[in-house]
Amino acid sequence: MDEADKLNRIIESRMKLKARFEEKIKLTPSVADDSPKGSGKLNRHGMPSIPIGQTATVKWPVLDLGYQPSIPLDKWRLTIDGAVDNPVRLSWNDFMALPQTKDTSDFHCVTTWSKLDMHWKGVSLLDLAALVHPKETATHVLCYGYDTYTTNLSLEEALKPDVLLVHTFDGQPLQIEHGGPVRMITPQLYAWKGSKWIKRIEFLTENKLGFWEDRGYSNTAYPWRNDRYSD
Numbered sequence: 001m002d003e004a005d006k007l008n009r010i011i012e013s014r015m016k017l018k019a020r021f022e023e024k025i026k027l028t029p030s031v032a033d034d035s036p037k038g039s040g041k042l043n044r045h046g047m048p049s050i051p052i053g054q055t056a057t058v059k060w061p062v063l064d065l066g067y068q069p070s071i072p073l074d075k076w077r078l079t080i081d082g083a084v085d086n087p088v089r090l091s092w093n094d095f096m097a098l099p100q101t102k103d104t105s106d107f108h109c110v111t112t113w114s115k116l117d118m119h120w121k122g123v124s125l126l127d128l129a130a131l132v133h134p135k136e137t138a139t140h141v142l143c144y145g146y147d148t149y150t151t152n153l154s155l156e157e158a159l160k161p162d163v164l165l166v167h168t169f170d171g172q173p174l175q176i177e178h179g180g181p182v183r184m185i186t187p188q189l190y191a192w193k194g195s196k197w198i199k200r201i202e203f204l205t206e207n208k209l210g211f212w213e214d215r216g217y218s219n220t221a222y223p224w225r226n227d228r229y230s231d
């Protein structure tokens, strides 16, 4: 199969996945809530740009587990497996050959800072899912970082078009301290749902808690519901 065929397949599969999750995505709180909590002008989903309890920052703080793994590009791999028909292990070149998406989105950290209008470039999780073909029974993903971090997401959150695996911020390679060479971003959920230094995405047929979710943070993490901790 040549490169053009490969890309066409991904695009076709992306459309099918989109159709499969469209209704569920429309019902998620960061799109559907009719009285979202927050302030400021409305974002593209009709939510106030500053969620309740958040303050806008210009600086970009760093949060990690006390260890920042350094992964040379020739050693970097991304494994996508679990409840999928076509598991893959991508090299850097494989990853960069996938359709590239540019987006501007906001970043809401549960420690109460929000950084707005961040310029990203990367590969959408939707396109990565289109590559591996999640099984009909798949409902969640668990993402793994090179630093042993994990975090879980439902597929209706993970397959939103603004959920990206980014390698570029503001036109520059993503800094190691912020999760470079590649991290995930989840603009419609608190930022801990986006694994820095991402190395594996496992599709699951049932929910499984990640590192912070297991330690009292919310499973769902909806910023406009102040949904920070599990009950």
Ligand SMILES: Nc1nc2c(c(=O)[nH]1)N[C@H]1C(S)=C(S)[C@@H](COP(=O)(O)O)O[C@H]1N2
Pocket (backbone or CB within 6 Å): 060, 061, 062, 063, 064, 065, 108, 109, 110, 144, 145, 146, 147, 149, 177, 178, 179, 191, 192, 193, 194, 195, 196, 197, 198
């Ligand atoms: N692999 C990994 N990903 C992670 C974390 C981490 O410690 N390890 N911290 C999370 C938290 S709590 C937040 S708020 C964001 C912080 O991203 P930043 O350091 O680029 O601001 O990354 C999230 N992803």
Ligand SMILES: [Mo]
Pocket (backbone or CB within 6 Å): 063, 109, 110, 111, 191, 192
């Ligand atoms: Mo965080």
